[in-house]
Amino acid sequence: MDLLLQLFVNGVINGSHYALLGIGFGLIFATTRIVHFAYGPIFTFAAYIAWWLSGAMGLPIWLGLLGAVAAAVTIGLLSYLALYRPLELNRAPPLVPLIASLGLYIVLENLTGVIFGSGVRVVDVDYGIFFVGPVFFTSIHVWQVGSFVILGLGLAAFLRYSRYGKAILAMTDDPDMARVIGIDTFRITLLVFAIGSLVSAVPATLILVKNGASTHMGFAAVFMGFVAVIVGGVGSLRGAAAGGFVVGLVESLGLWKIPTEWQASIAFIVLYLVIMLKPEGLFSMARR
Amino acid sequence: MEYLLHVGVMLCLYAILAASFNLLIGFAGLFALSQAAFYALGAYAAAIVTTQLGLPFPLPLIIAVVFTALMSALIALPALRVSGHYLVVISIAMQIIVLQVILNWKSLTGGTDGISGVPAYDLFGLKLDTPELFLPAAAIGALACLWFAFRLTRSPFGRALRAMRENEAAAQAVGKNVLYMKVTVFAISAGMAAVAGVLFARYFTYVGVDSFTIDETIYILAMVILGGAGNLWGSVVGAALLVIAPELLKFLPLPVDIADKMRLIAYGVVLMGVLLFRPQGLMPEPRGRKAMFVPVDAEREESDAETLFKGDKGTKGETVMEGRNLRKQFGGITAVDDFSIELKRGVITGLLGPNGAGKTTAFNLLTGFLRPTSGEIVLRGSPIGNAKPHELVGKGVARSFQDLRLFTRMTVIENVIVALPDQTGDRVLPLFLRPGKVKAEERANAARAMEILRFVELEAKAHDTAEDLSYAEEKLLVVARLLATGAEVLLFDEPMSGLDRNTLQEVFPVIRRLAENGKTICIIEHNLDVIKELCDVVWFLDEGHAMATGTPDELMNDPELAQRYFK
Numbered sequence: 001m002d003l004l005l006q007l008f009v010n011g012v013i014n015g016s017h018y019a020l021l022g023i024g025f026g027l028i029f030a031t032t033r034i035v036h037f038a039y040g041p042i043f044t045f046a047a048y049i050a051w052w053l054s055g056a057m058g059l060p061i062w063l064g065l066l067g068a069v070a071a072a073v074t075i076g077l078l079s080y081l082a083l084y085r086p087l088e089l090n091r092a093p094p095l096v097p098l099i100a101s102l103g104l105y106i107v108l109e110n111l112t113g114v115i116f117g118s119g120v121r122v123v124d125v126d127y128g129i130f131f132v133g134p135v136f137f138t139s140i141h142v143w144q145v146g147s148f149v150i151l152g153l154g155l156a157a158f159l160r161y162s163r164y165g166k167a168i169l170a171m172t173d174d175p176d177m178a179r180v181i182g183i184d185t186f187r188i189t190l191l192v193f194a195i196g197s198l199v200s201a202v203p204a205t206l207i208l209v210k211n212g213a214s215t216h217m218g219f220a221a222v223f224m225g226f227v228a229v230i231v232g233g234v235g236s237l238r239g240a241a242a243g244g245f246v247v248g249l250v251e252s253l254g255l256w257k258i259p260t261e262w263q264a265s266i267a268f269i270v271l272y273l274v275i276m277l278k279p280e281g282l283f284s285m286a287r288r
Numbered sequence: 289m290e291y292l293l294h295v296g297v298m299l300c301l302y303a304i305l306a307a308s309f310n311l312l313i314g315f316a317g318l319f320a321l322s323q324a325a326f327y328a329l330g331a332y333a334a335a336i337v338t339t340q341l342g343l344p345f346p347l348p349l350i351i352a353v354v355f356t357a358l359m360s361a362l363i364a365l366p367a368l369r370v371s372g373h374y375l376v377v378i379s380i381a382m383q384i385i386v387l388q389v390i391l392n393w394k395s396l397t398g399g400t401d402g403i404s405g406v407p408a409y410d411l412f413g414l415k416l417d418t419p420e421l422f423l424p425a426a427a428i429g430a431l432a433c434l435w436f437a438f439r440l441t442r443s444p445f446g447r448a449l450r451a452m453r454e455n456e457a458a459a460q461a462v463g464k465n466v467l468y469m470k471v472t473v474f475a476i477s478a479g480m481a482a483v484a485g486v487l488f489a490r491y492f493t494y495v496g497v498d499s500f501t502i503d504e505t506i507y508i509l510a511m512v513i514l515g516g517a518g519n520l521w522g523s524v525v526g527a528a529l530l531v532i533a534p535e536l537l538k539f540l541p542l543p544v545d546i547a548d549k550m551r552l553i554a555y556g557v558v559l560m561g562v563l564l565f566r567p568q569g570l571m572p573e574p575r576g577r578k579a580m581f582v583p584v585d586a587e588r589e590e591s592d593a594e595t596l597f598k599g600d601k602g603t604k605g606e607t608v609m610e611g612r613n614l615r616k617q618f619g620g621i622t623a624v625d626d627f628s629i630e631l632k633r634g635v636i637t638g639l640l641g642p643n644g645a646g647k648t649t650a651f652n653l654l655t656g657f658l659r660p661t662s663g664e665i666v667l668r669g670s671p672i673g674n675a676k677p678h679e680l681v682g683k684g685v686a687r688s689f690q691d692l693r694l695f696t697r698m699t700v701i702e703n704v705i706v707a708l709p710d711q712t713g714d715r716v717l718p719l720f721l722r723p724g725k726v727k728a729e730e731r732a733n734a735a736r737a738m739e740i741l742r743f744v745e746l747e748a749k750a751h752d753t754a755e756d757l758s759y760a761e762e763k764l765l766v767v768a769r770l771l772a773t774g775a776e777v778l779l780f781d782e783p784m785s786g787l788d789r790n791t792l793q794e795v796f797p798v799i800r801r802l803a804e805n806g807k808t809i810c811i812i813e814h815n816l817d818v819i820k821e822l823c824d825v826v827w828f829l830d831e832g833h834a835m836a837t838g839t840p841d842e843l844m845n846d847p848e849l850a851q852r853y854f855k
Contacts, residue, residue: 096563098319100563103510105556107557223377227381261391262392271381272366276369
């Protein structure tokens with residue numbers, strides 16, 4: 001029973017991580033219909049910038065986080081302007097941006113390796129350890145869950161109450177109609193890429209503090225974000241967040257009966273079942 | 289020298305991989321990112337069979353190819369129910385699971401250590417264990433695979449694949465069994481990748497998971513895109529360029545791991561650059577006359593296309609197809625409710641009604657694209673049950689689409705040939721076992737297609753690409769493609785909309801003549817003039833019901849309908 005409780009808490013912690021990635025990736029995907037695989041290496045690059053500032057230069061971690069956010073937003077915007085935008089103007093069929101994003105993915109991932117060298121990079125940050133009854137967690141874990149709550153609520157409020165947020169939702173519903181009613185879809189797209197990339201930098205920095213950064217970790221990040229979106233239901237950010245938690249919890253609780261080395265496969269089994277049985281996603285009815 | 293030969297071997301392996309991947313993404317339009325997993329399955333199967341069972345050539349090759357093809361079909365069958373982004377994500381998941389299983393099944397695969405000591409090929413005591421000796425073996429493998437791929441794509445099957453890529457529903461609507469095509473091409477593509485895997489295992493005498501990651505899939509993808517999707521020579525060229533060019537990096541004084549990363553960066557840059565500046569690749573898909581597999585003079589031969597224009601023998605006015613009390617619900621919305629209709633031989637039936645009345649849903653029900661929630665559809669006295677669209681085409685029921693759904697990146701004549709019935713070369717086994725028959729049919733079909741194009745007066749555009757046609761010409765091609773199916777019951781979804789008066793006067797006689805020849809015809813139409821001039825019977829639909837039926841004059845003189853709809 002204690003084990004199950006611990007696994008549940010771990011699931012919530014990992015779920016927060018996946019949910020953030022799902023929101024960030026999902027926001028870009030739902031609004032622009034671009035499968036932005038380069039989201040993964042942008043996540044990685046952000047983590048390395050945070051390491052460079054806080055680990056190598058010795059600055060406080062919050063400055064590292066700021067640097068990571070700035071780097072992620074810059075590369076996110078550049079990838080739209082330099083790659084996806086020209087493809088859109090060429091009227092490329094929908095799969096072309098996806099293939100191009102795989103190209104960008106491989107470029108950014110290896111560029112990160114060339115710039116920072118391979119091998120795991122870690123930062124030294126003091127963190128607290130807590131025991132609540134039989135359950136163990138650290139202040140980094142608290143931050144993982146907390147960052148999801150803050151960013152999730154902030155984004156939800158932004159989408160619901162601000163003018164730009166409403167414009168994003170309109171474009172998510174129907175890009176052509178949004179254009180017809182006078183929404184500047186180009187600016188909204190830039191905004192979405194900026195927000196989506198910003199969101200990725202936060203879990204990236206936290207993962208750096210928790211496990212350290214490695215050049216290949218972007219794949220898992222973008223893929224879990226994608227899985228969260230599909231499991232939750234395309235087009236719904238609330239769904240993407242819920243999808244992230246479902247994956248995190250199933251993955252963690254699965255360890256109760258399944259050997260650790262298969263943990264990574266559990267998420268894919270969930271994905272498989274959802275696509276086969278409920279391709280519109282588990283939470284597609286609960287729009288936003 | 290040995291180094292150059294080694295590059296030659298790698299070129300052979302990647303030519304196979306790129307060609308196999310091109311079959312899937314370039315020809316069939318199935319964007320599944322799991323090619324490296326099939327490469328891995330082939331390599332591991334060969335390694336296990338040789339090291340643990342010690343089986344002699346060619347058994348490991350055969351076992352590896354068959355095993356991988358079966359595995360891929362098994363994995364693909366559920367995955368192929370979905371398309372687009374779903375297929376992408378689920379295929380990546382497949383790739384990862386395959387590698388996880390390989391990593392974790394240590395007793396069989398050696399886990400992270402991989403399997404070493406795979407025996408090299410042994411040719412009467414001569415071990416093929418140097419690049420020099422192995423190159424001929426790799427070249428034979430590559431040539432065999434390429435020959436197979438060319439035979440497969442330059443055939444009715446290959447043409448049907450491209451049609452499916454252009455528009456899956458339209459491919460079904462001309463009688464193609466898309467599930468068969470998808471599973472088959474998936475299995476063949478995986479089987480070919482397995483050949484490369486077997487060669488890999490034999491050449492390096494070692495297999496380990498690092499060689500088969502998702503990066504490898506992207507690498508192969510870059511070759512296909514660079515060379516040109518839908519062109520097999522392009523894949524060979526793409527493989528050659530991307531195998532040879534990075535070797536030049538070795539002359540730069542870079543540390544090994546930096547050089548390796550620079551190589552991968554170069555692939556990514558190539559991939560993006562091609563998509564931005566030359567999306568069709570270095571060697572675009574063959575179009576125009578080059579798209580034909582038989583000499584063009586075959587098109588001038590005598591043909592029996594006239595028989596396609598004739599319906600079955602039988603009395604005019606006899607009921608051929610019937611929908612009884614059809615009802616279709618989508619969630620809470622009832623699109624069609626208690627709708628009954630009779631389609632009769634030699635009669636042009638019109639379906640009329642405002643937008644959202646359920647006309648297109650009714651079409652989808654009659655042609656098997658949707659299952660009715662209740663009610664039944666009867667064809668020549670027997671219920672069609674759960675027949676799929678392509679099966680119904682085989683039974684003589686075919687339809688067109690309101691939004692045309694031409695195979696836009698294929699030529700006009702290809703659009704017609706692909707729809708012709710009973711093509712032996714549509715199936716892979718006969719394609720290889722009875723090449724003579726396939727070839728003879730292909731000549732005959734070229735002639736038939738040309739005659740159908742003459743019938744709709746599009747013969748001058750036969751070798752143009754469908755996307756370059758004018759709107760009126762596209763509409764004519766829709767008619768030609770529907771005729772080519774030879775179906776007895778023809779359902780046209782708004783064939784006349786958007787056509788000017790003159791063009792209409794050209795299309796009317798075509799449709800009338802079909803009815804006179806004994807075809808059963810049903811048309812969805814908004815234009816009352818068209819209905820009046822063309823239809824013998826009209827069914828008026830609104831809110832999913834048949835509100836009224838009668839001759840066009842009867843309906844238009846009905847005071848209630850006149851007031852509500854005709855104004």
